Amino acid sequence: MDDDAVEELRAALPEGVVVTTESALEKYRHDWTRDASAGHPRAAVRAENAEQVQETIRWAARHRIGVVPRGAGTSLSGGSMAVDGCVVLSLERMNRVEIDLAARVAVVEPGALNVEVKRAAAAEGLWYPPDPSSFEICSIGGNIATNAGGLCCVKYGVTTDYVLGMDVVLADGTLVTLGGKRVKDVAGLSLLKLFVGSEGCLGIVTRAVLRLVPAQQPASTVVATFPTVADAAAAVVELGRSVRASMVELMDRASINAVEDFQPMGLDRDAGALLLVQSDAPSGARAEEVAAIVAACELHGAKEVVDTDDPEDGEMFVQARRLHFTALEPRGAMLPEDVGVPVPQLPELLAEIEAIGQRHDVEIPVVAHAGDGNTHPAIVYDSADPDSERRARLAFDDVMHAAIRLGGTITGEHGVGRLKKGCLEDQIGPDVMALNRRVKEALDPDGILNPGSFV
Known part of the structure; x- marks a missing residue:
């Protein structure tokens, strides 16, 4: 330059x-x-x-x-x-957050952290639901760029469900305002949704209007341990038939042990898998929903099922789940995955991931937003060993192709970015890939926005 x-x-x-x-x-x-x-x-x-x-x-x-x-x-x-x-x-310096209590929205700049929006909303008795595991350190701009979800999305949806408006700077420097504080607005094409999840390839978000909801009631928590991941996944499928839980998270044995090694929390190291399920149903229906969760876990062979109404006990297990990626960092380099499938195919996907790890002789601890079929396998390898990295990258591609074969996706909430772009066309096909490129070329003809990313 x-x-x-x-x-x-x-x-x-x-x-x-x-x-x-x-x-x-x-x-x-x-x-x-x-x-x-x-x-x-x-x-x-x-x-x-x-x-x-x-x-x-x-x-x-x-x-x-x-x-x-x-x-x-x-x-x-x-x-x-x-x-x-x-x-x-x-955009880290653009971090202002303003709560409009009457309109029940947050007006935020892209550098504001997810946790800062949650805290500002909570001070007014409101809640911003999108809840990535990294909510304490990730920014709203990044959440919008990838349409982030998180632990609560099984019941409350993902980022796009809460974006009512935004200001976007286009590739020629024009600033446009899309949407606003209106809950309903169908004037013109749905351009607002086009920019959510576009990974900075179409424009730069400089302000967002986010829908807030009344504060969530303290949840009841069910923790179940299973002999195998397959048993836990079968319980998840069962839950989906009758329960609208507010959280359905899975940890496999490798993830449980990684967390215990990093920060002992009393998790069962011998369990093949752990399910963390929460219910925030109204008090009149809460006991019935918790009973249904317990029954589904027991039906599919849970070794132990414990339920509690104590928010602190529940939060301890949530924190254990959130520690997954952090706990893996001391173990070596990592290729984080984000593949998802329709919930009925979750048991088969988890079995495929286990087989891929064995085939390539790599460790792949798995956690999952199991209630919506979104898994986070993390392929751990030794960056100083070229053969270890080679096997890890082969496993990385195999996991994505396994999800595609099962009718799933290479990314549920992390985005395609640069690491997954080689598999995008395998999922969406050449015609849809060409359509993506046509949209990109229309809005960014010189290709200056986030070059080298997925389109």
């Missing part, structure tokens, strides 16, 4: 917004995947408002320079890691 072009950008923005030193840029190279293929950006723009985002995009359009948008950098698909010669557009 021409240094004169970078100086032009620096001159157009306030002092300290543009950084170019190697030490300053290092933090913007990688996302949570820490993938070795991350490139070297020429500059990073730490935008403070929408006008600075517009200025950056107009500059990039003039010079045909790629822009990688970035929030908190917690992407698990390589979607926010840098490419060589790009400019990273960091």
